[in-house]
Amino acid sequence: MTRTTIPASRSTGVVVGPVRATWLSVESHWLWYRRNWRSSAFSTFLGPVLFLLAMGFGFGSQVRPGAATGGLSYVEHLVPALLVTTAIQNANFDSTYAVFSAFKWSKTYWGAVATPLTPGQVFAGQLTWNALRLGASLAVFLAVAGLLGALTGPAVLWAWVFALLAGTAFSAVVVAWTATRRTDSAFNGLFRFVVMPMTLFTGAFFPMSDLPSWTWPLAWITPAWHGIELSRGAAFGTLGPVALLGHVAYLSALVVVGAVLGRRYFTRRLAV
Amino acid sequence: MTTVDLPLVRASGLTKHFGDFEAVRGIDVEVRRGEAFGFLGPNGAGKSSTMRMVACTSPRTGGDLRVLGMDPDVDGPRIRSRIGVVPQEDNLDTELTARQNLEVYGRYFGLSRAHVRSKAVELLDFAQLADRADHEVEPLSGGMKRRLTIARSLVNDPDLLLLDEPTTGLDPQARHLLWDRLFRLKQSGVTLIITTHYMDEAEQLCDRLVVMDGGRIAAEGSPQDLIARHSTREVLELRFAPGDQDAVVPVVTPLADRVEVLPDRLLLYTADGDGVLDAVHARGVRPLSSLVRRSSLEDVFLRLTGRTLVD
Amino acid sequence: MTHTRERAVSRRGSGLVLRIVPPGLYSGRGGVIVERALVVNRRAWLAIVSGFFEPVLFLLSLGVGFGQLVSEVAGPGGQPLSYATFVAPALLAASAMNGAVYDATFNIFFKFKYARLYDAMLATPMGPLDIAIGEISWALLRGGLYSAAFLLVMLGMGLILSPWALLALPAALLVAFAFAAVGMAATTFMRSWQDFDLVQLAVLPMFLFSTTFFPLSVYPAGVRVVVQVTPLYQAVELLRGLTTGHVTWAALGNVAYFAVMAATGVVVAGRRLAGLLLK
Known part of the structure; x- marks a missing residue:
């Protein structure tokens, strides 16, 4: 038997495939961004550059090149790692408040799932959008670092790839987690107890060997540490094949776990 | 097909x-x-x-x-x-x-x-x-x-x-x-x-x-069906000074098909609202105000659930 | 008649402020706002306590990590200091600024625009200036607790070199008050949350460049003047002088700077609030 639908339809709506549906969701983020980019331009683009100037050049001027900086100037040594911590800090807002708002304040997700889009596609669109924004902001950061003469060579471009991977891994997990939040009260805690320590204590600004060894395992589970190892290793040619595979596998696993959970939590929240 | x-x-x-x-x-x-x-x-x-x-x-x-x-x-x-x-x-x-x-x-x-x-x-x-x-x-x-x-x-x-x-x-x-x-x-x-x-x-x-x-x-x-089935044609609404309402209920109840007692007024369901109002006055009941209106879905709802719609 | 007398009574003791503020703006009840904040935050105490960890984490990372990279930095008056000793008072100043600005901008804007809290308050005898003073007091109360805790951590880490540091707490409060007042005045000009990236635009560069992490001597002479006029530089100078014991008459200049800043902020905020709320 064929499906019993009501034949005479005047509706123009159709169901699009999952990839196109995800892109339509990305498209709507882009439209929103084109109108509202000013609200985040400073924190996304200029902020990281100021950080580079202050910590890389300002603070770096007080640091003599040595073993801790791989024999490089402090700022050259810092750039690949700063790219990773920037990725994570930028991903933080887009994965918490922006997502929470679409559930609770602006409720735009609820509007989207009343259309042929599914909650899973809305999630995929959000994550893809976050990754695209990260890619753009990191490219700008890298270009500025290049203009300031803080890059060691073309290999630093790999840092862009790995920073993007680390940022996306973090974003996938956090977006999924945000979908389970009923209030925004935990986001401050996430920033203070996860993002800040992840920025400061995973080897970006000073070697982890300066920290007590019991803190190391905590760093090893963070996407920041894996991202920094990858991005410095690739930029300075010190990355072995095993380490490369291991770090990439860990970050990819985080992306997958975040994607699976995100899909599930978005569906649980939006289809009740 | x-x-x-x-x-x-x-x-x-x-x-x-x-x-x-x-x-x-x-x-x-x-x-x-x-x-x-x-x-x-x-x-x-x-x-x-x-x-x-x-x-x-x-x-x-x-x-x-x-x-x-x-x-x-x-x-x-x-x-x-x-x-x-x-x-x-x-x-x-x-x-x-x-x-x-x-x-x-x-x-x-x-x-x-x-x-x-x-x-x-x-x-x-x-x-x-x-x-x-x-x-x-x-x-x-x-x-x-x-x-x-x-x-x-x-x-x-x-x-x-x-x-x-x-x-x-x-x-x-x-x-x-x-x-x-x-x-x-x-x-x-x-x-x-x-x-x-x-x-x-x-x-x-x-x-x-x-x-x-x-x-x-x-x-x-x-809507017309529901009103015809669950209510009367007209409704007489009576308001009283606070405290006076309870004493009046037994007096007016026999006059209408049905009486609903709300906190602020009495609703008397009947086919002829004006006729009932005259009868109410004839029994010496003096409400503060009275209103005869047609039955609405609100009355249907009240009848079916015993409650008003918007509390 | 009775009404007027009651008002007069409720206003007694608010002395000087009342003489410069038009009636209706102020009823001397700013304390109610602080009471409300205490009630609201009784449930959110974790968020409050956690606010203290942010500067401490910074301090730890700077003490153990950055300190390994940089052994000595030239402190006030040129004497060499360990990096942690150099940077700790600057972090104290920066966190006083950050906390106050956050409270006076994001927080107040949210209540103002979305929670409509102030509309309800103004339906009572409270005036806009009560709100301004109340909110700033609450911000200070929080900020004061953070600063005191931070100073204790510094003491424990051996980063306090002089008894002058006792004055660091009131100095940090003055700094916070001035930032809160100006922040609140700025908030009254905000149209939507999109303008708040501008707050970051003001705060982050100060945090990074006002000799917080490296000495003024890093800059070329022309740039130094620009850095020196920023409020955070003034705050860092004041607090660094106190905790390291290098106190000069210039400290009075720093204090005067913040007194002017605070007064300007309060007056502008009060005027603007009156215009916005009492329409």
Whole structure:
């Protein structure tokens, strides 16, 4: 038997495939961004550059090149790692408040799932959008670092790839987690107890060997540490094949776990 | 092949539970093409839960449901591509313009850019928002936002339009404007399903309706049917000074078919309101004020549930 | 008549402020706002306590990590200091600024615009200036607790070199008050949350460049003047002088700077609030 639908339809709506549906969701983020980019331009683009100037050049001027900086100037040594911590800090807002708002304040997700889009596609669109924004902001950061003469060579471009991977891994997990939040009260805690320590204590600004060894395992589970190892290793040619595979596998696993959970939590929240 | 007369929505024994709470406790409903169908009931009656199941944004707990002949559990996206939804709370993107809201939404239905562009112009006109087309949504009035939400729900030329409390919270002028727009839609052949707790709205818009209470259907029919079946032709309302009412009840009860005692007044149900009022006066009862009016759905609801609709 | 007398009574003791503020703006009840904040935050105490960890984490990372990279930095008056000793008072100043600005901008804007809290308050005898003073007091109370805790951590880490540091707490409060007042005045000009990236635009560069992490001597002479006029530089100078014991008459200049800043902020905020709220 064929499906019993009501034949005479005047509706123009159709169901699009999952990839196109995800892109339509990305498209709507882009439209929103084109109108509202000013609200985040400073924190996304200029902020990281100021950080580079202050910590890389300002603070770096007080640091003599040595073993801790791989024999490089402090700022050259810092750039690949700063790219990773920037990725994570930028991903933080887009994965918490922006997502929470679409559930609770602006409720735009609820509007989207009343259309042929599914909650899973809305999630995929959000994550893809976050990754695209990260890619753009990191490219700008890298270009500025290049203009300031803080890059060691073309290999630093790999840092862009790995920073993007680390940022996306973090974003996938956090977006999924945000979908389970009923209030925004935990986001401050996430920033203070996860993002800040992840920025400061995973080897970006000073070697982890300066920290007590019991803190190391905590760093090893963070996407920041894996991202920094990858991005410095690739930029300075010190990355072995095993380490490369291991770090990439860990970050990819985080992306997958975040994607699976995100899909599930978005569906649980939006289809009740 | 199936027949064209298949109802657009058919529910039987439909239930919805949230944990231990039973929001919808087994309802049977059929909505036919071209009609305006209403769910009437107080807050918490299960209207919105039912609507969300029909809109395929909320999976049913039990029973059977067919929308446009399809099963929401299987064909959710296909069904959603052909319906329009106006949720209880506006979820417009307030940081976009009115026009952009329509265009973005249209794209979700797989419509081409050119199509959504021209459709947006048409809908902005329909919603009387053409002069606000390129304004941000945030500062628009409640009535304007509501009209924009309705315009948005029409972007895919839906076969079926679901409106969850479309005029709650709007001022009288805004409500009348909205009713006019909905009436036009109905005239053009769009099937409407409306939830409301306003009697006048149900009477104005609905060809047929069900009265819901506590997750169940208490009665079904056209507004006139329901009034004829569950109420009398007229109602006499009597108000008394605080404290005087209780003593009067036994005196007036024999005069009417039925008496409802509300906190602030007595309702006397009868075919002849003026006649009963004369009889009330003849017995020496002196109310502060009195009013004879026709029965409304409010009286039906009161009869069926023992409560007024809006507490 | 009775009404007027009651008002007069409720206003007694608010002395000087009343003489410069038009009636209706102020009823001397700013304390109610602090009471409300205490009630509201009784449930959110974790968020409050956690606010203290942010500067401490910074301090730890700077003490153990950055300190390994940089052994000595030239402190006030040129004497060499360990990096942690150099940077700790600057972090104290920066966290006083950050906390105060956050409270006076994001927090107040949210209540103002979305929670409509102040509309309800103004339906009572309270005036806009009560709100301004109340909110700033609450911000200070929090900020004061953080600063005291931070100073204790510094003491524990051996980063306090002089008894002058006792004055660091009131100095940090003065700094916070001035930032809160100006922040609040700025908030009254904000149209939507999108403008708040501008707050970041003001705060982050100060945090990074006002000799917080490296000495003024890093900059070329022309740039130094620009850095020196920023409020955070003034705050860092004041607090660094106190905790390291290098106190000069210039400290009075720093104090005067913040007194002017605070007064300007309060007056502008009060005027603007009156215009916005008492329409």
